[in-house]
Amino acid sequence: MSNNIVVAIDGYSSCGKSTLAKALAKKLHFIYVDSGAMYRAVALYFLRNNIDLTNHEQIADALNNIHLNFHSRDYKTHITLNDEEVSDEIRQMHVADKVSTIAAIHEVRVAMVKQQQRMGKSKNIIMDGRDIGTVVFPNAQVKLFMTADPKIRAERRYKELLPTNPEITLEEIFDNLAHRDYQDTTRKESPLTRAEDAIILDNTDLSPDEQLLFALSHIEPFLAD
Ligand code: CDP
Ligand code: CDP
Numbered sequence: 232m233s234n235n236i237v238v239a240i241d242g243y244s245s246c247g248k249s250t251l252a253k254a255l256a257k258k259l260h261f262i263y264v265d266s267g268a269m270y271r272a273v274a275l276y277f278l279r280n281n282i283d284l285t286n287h288e289q290i291a292d293a294l295n296n297i298h299l300n301f302h303s304r305d306y307k308t309h310i311t312l313n314d315e316e317v318s319d320e321i322r323q324m325h326v327a328d329k330v331s332t333i334a335a336i337h338e339v340r341v342a343m344v345k346q347q348q349r350m351g352k353s354k355n356i357i358m359d360g361r362d363i364g365t366v367v368f369p370n371a372q373v374k375l376f377m378t379a380d381p382k383i384r385a386e387r388r389y390k391e392l393l394p395t396n397p398e399i400t401l402e403e404i405f406d407n408l409a410h411r412d413y414q415d416t417t418r419k420e421s422p423l424t425r426a427e428d429a430i431i432l433d434n435t436d437l438s439p440d441e442q443l444l445f446a447l448s449h450i451e452p453f454l455a456d
Contacts, residue, residue, distance in 0.1 A: 236261070236453050238357040238446075239364035241423065242377030244408045244415070245388040247434050247442060248359040251377070253308070254443045256357050259450070263308055264301065264350055266360035266367070267330075269343050271321035272299055272312045274330040284336065294342045322392070324399065327407050331414035334361075340420055361415050364426035372453045374429035375446060383435050384408055 238255065240248050249265055256263035273294075277284070282293050300311045309318045320326070333339060340362075347358060347367045358367065364374035385405035392399050415423040425431065430449055434442045 235353055236355045237351050237368045237371040238373045239368050239371035240359040240375045241361055241364050244411045245384040246377045246379040248377050250439050251442050252357045252359040261355040261357050264358040266347055266358055268310045269299055270334040271326050271330050272310055272317055273339055274326050274333040275321050277333050290338050331411045335418040337420055361423040362421040364429050366421045373450050374426050375432050376425040376429040377432045380435040
């Protein structure tokens, strides 16, 4: 039996999951997988190809034609969609506006979860998303459930997107986060919910360094000497 360590991080939109996951991966030399980037890349493909979200045959064909890969460069994780680098485009608002609707489709979830479980089979891994501790890795050694004040989350995301999107407004971001959180927590399949054994991490008043220390204190007991 494989004895690799899996750290599952779930939580609301823009509450610091990927910041924490990347810092942990760097510190512990674990692999980091951003499962949200996978759903965003699928959404981008569906948008570009005008996939009819009510047509199951079209959805199945599209999923067969999507090949996602992660690679690291300059200490950053990049994602490719059929060999095209899409790491920046998947963060744009036209993708953010549609991703939760597409991520709620049964076939999309089945395909992504299968790939995610394969990635965590034999390697030490940190994965963040919405259903990692509940569905993808219910036996993960460490589960964190992250949250933060919605206004603070919107302000943080606004600061991040403004330099490349000067026309964006704080209100637009706040509404997008609220809408996605609503869709993600109320969908039928794999809704965002805290696994019973997940540790809550509210980082409203925590810096990235402070949240890192909190998470490390829960992971260290599982690390070999
Ligand atoms: O970074 P942000 O919190 O804005 O979102 P993300 O992690 O990039 O995820 C984008 C969307 O993908 C979420 O709003 C969910 O609808 C979906 N998602 C999901 O359904 N399951 C996951 N494991 C990860 C993301
Ligand atoms: O992955 P997720 O969507 O949950 O959030 P993120 O992309 O890690 O964080 C959203 C923004 O909040 C980033 O600009 C982070 O630098 C910032 N952040 C922060 O200011 N303080 C924290 N404790 C965590 C994240």
